[in-house]
Amino acid sequence: MRLWNKSKVKIKNLPLEPFFELSHDFLCIAGYNGYFKKVNPAFQSLLGYSHKELLSRPISEFIYQEDKETTAKFRESLLKNIPLLNFENRYSTKEGEIVWLSWTSVAIPGEKLVYAIAKNITHLKMIDQERNLLLTELTKINSDLKQITYTNSHNLRSPVSNLLSIFELLDTAKIKDKETLDLLELFRLSAESLKDTLNDYVDTLIARDRQNVSVTNISLKESLDVTQQSISSLIRNAQATFHIDFSELEEVSFNKNYLESIFLNLITNSIKYARPDLQPRITISSKKENGCSQIIYNDNGLGFDMQKVKDKIFGLHQKFHNHIDSKGIGLYLVYNHIRSLGGNIHVESAPNKGTTFVISLRP
Helix, strand or coil: CHHHHHHHHHHHCCCCHHHHHHCCCEEEEEECCCEEEEECHHHHHHHCCCHHHHHHCEHHHHECHHHHHHHHHHHHHHCCCCCEEEEEEEEECCCCCEEEEEEEEEEECCCCEEEEEEEECHHHHHHHHHHHHHHHHHHHHHHHHHHHHHHHHHHHHHHHHHHHHHHHHCCHHHCCCHHHHHHHHHHHHHHHHHHHHHHHHHHHHHHHHHHHCCCEEEEHHHHHHHHHHHCHHHHHHHCCEEEEECCCCCEEEECHHHHHHHHHHHHHHHHHCCCCCCCCEEEEEEEEECCEEEEEEEECCCCCCHHHHHHHCCCCCCCCCCCCCCCCCHHHHHHHHHHHCCCEEEEEECCCCCEEEEEEECC
């Protein structure tokens, strides 16, 4: 027992300065007045400012202009003793470069100090941006190619059908020249062959679409469990709570990957656009309404002003909050997943009152 006590005292008395000075992560201590009290060498090296420069100017001066308002809101919550976990914002270096930082910060009210550690995630943001741009471009290209294919097939079938109609109107009994009759018959057979080829081509395209987007009976709970597991650390760090009720409708007929993507985008949006003063609270239920399967998703986040966003809410690259990580892709994907399989989605929301999505799936 004495050895244990002695060990504790020894550890307690270990100097922490080397840890602060040698860490490759970015460590800092800030006052409630908005100034740095101490920064480690790694942080100085990242931003390119001297220790004196960093301590003599308000922290807000180092934050990227577009992120200042959002950072200020979350800082207010931090000073109310709400820890800041994995908060992302951008800083401007002395050379004018932009760096992305992910912060974990804790306030100590008795000392009027904030202890924070940050990681440089600039490279991850660049990868994520490239991925989103590629996803957007591929989605658009795929949609355009499908539209072109179906349009061209339709446009070609129409004149071919008209050509066959002309052959039916011809009175070949009045034509006595055998060579002419043989030539007309060859034209007719070629037109019929072209029509059959176009029909087969369109049927093949439709069959491939159905094969790529298979629809089966899916357990709502299992799909949600898979999604929650994939972002478990995000949910845990945000301290999000879930209230689930699938008792009235346990299964839906839908595409498994699409459903998991819908849950993923809605949940991550609820966490991303949570109110600074509230922990995310997500309620998901299901029911049968007029023979239609419905999923009702609700959160207590920032919400939307529906008079302003109107029908833009599901548009590509549409943004309705000043969140620094918003790409305007999530709800676009949700909408297209649902609509591509004949479903519909309805939104009810108000600023700071949360949002409710009612997803109706085709019977």
